[in-house]
Amino acid sequence: MADIATRVYNHKWKIDPIVRSLLDTDFYKLLMCQSVYRNHPETQVRFSLINRTTDIRLAELIDEGELRQQLDHIRTLRLTRGESTWLRGNTFYGKRQMFRPDFMEWFEQLRLPPYTLEKRNGQYELTFEGRWPDVMMWEISALAVLMELRSRAVLETLGKFELQVLYARGMTKLWEKIERLRGLDGLKLADFGTRRRHSFLWQDWCVQAMIEGLGDRFTGTSNCLIAMRHDIEAIGTNAHELPMVQAALAGTDAELARAPYKVLADWHEEHDGNLRIMLPDTFGTRGFLENAPDWLAGWTGIRIDSGDPAEGAETAIAWWKARGEDPSQKLIIFSDGLDVDKIVELHHRFAGRAKISFGWGTLLTNDFRGLVPGDGLAPFSLVCKAVSANGQPTVKLSDNPNKAMGPAAEIERYKRVFAVGAQAPMEVVV
8 A cells, every 4th residue: 555645755746647547537437438439429529627616726826837747648648458458358337348349449549639728817728629539538637637736736835744644634534434434234335536536546545445444335436447456346327428418419409408318318228237327417307307208217226416415316216206116226326525424314314215325526535624724635626528519519507506517698598498497506515
């Protein structure tokens, strides 16, 4: 196990590239990339970095030369023979050869496309443009680089013993959370913390702590590289990116209304079992469920990723009952801004009423709140999203209006098409 504090102090992180493999990404990204490679290989997409915590002025904290160095390094990465063998031959979600030979041949040759980097108003404007399958693989890497460079900037001011104490306190803080979670019978919890982690080494340590501390209650990690290294399950299904881009490609309001279901129809053809998980909140959960085709009620479950999680789960349970399905046999995955108190609350409320699981993200892999002066390591809300497809803007409404994205006129159009009424704003924690 790495001595993280010593590594930070002795090498000032130079020995550790932030992203050290194309597999240092979330599993859902690879699943979605295969679907995009099959269904939309030539669609032109633009991704952009968006810092929703504007008081953290990243361009004033992070050296541009170091940022470019890390991004340029990522463009040199290729799948190794061992990584390719793992993807081609491993069992994921009970299925061998999850990734088709044609996709693997493409992925083995992938070199991430160029980026554009500028400074504006104390923030970095980082964008990626090109064919959708190529460009989409930048998202997780870009987020990991910016998050870790911010951590490095803060840690640069600390001495050797300060770093040892900081990481000891961080480890203690996480272990106390694990001890609380041990008391939940039937808990199922996975690491979803790659995109806003403190660092790669820290995420790896957190996963090892969860393996030892929770045993079989810890179901795996979204991070493919860490899953491969520790021989645990790679966890993930799909994300908002698919319906956002599909909707932007719609030519009429009628096509726009059908877009989220077209995405899932394509997914239905490729996957079964626990990979058939709906993510309904891209354009509002209630409208999505009210207009969903009957075959979606037969899917395995749902992921709740914005809005009030308890309200979202109650809505899903009522929907399943109305469609003649037994909610106790369905899977509900909670994944938005979780920490121990919320996990405990939701587990007690829904255990037995459905099969429940938790994707624990930023506050697992980046909770150093209160551990340095000025709270300089507190997590913040950084995203990298598709902002246009074939020249048309993308939109995300979410169940939390504070997470809405897109041009104002298009947001209003989407609200009309998807019949989104009044929404209660909620703080965006991470």
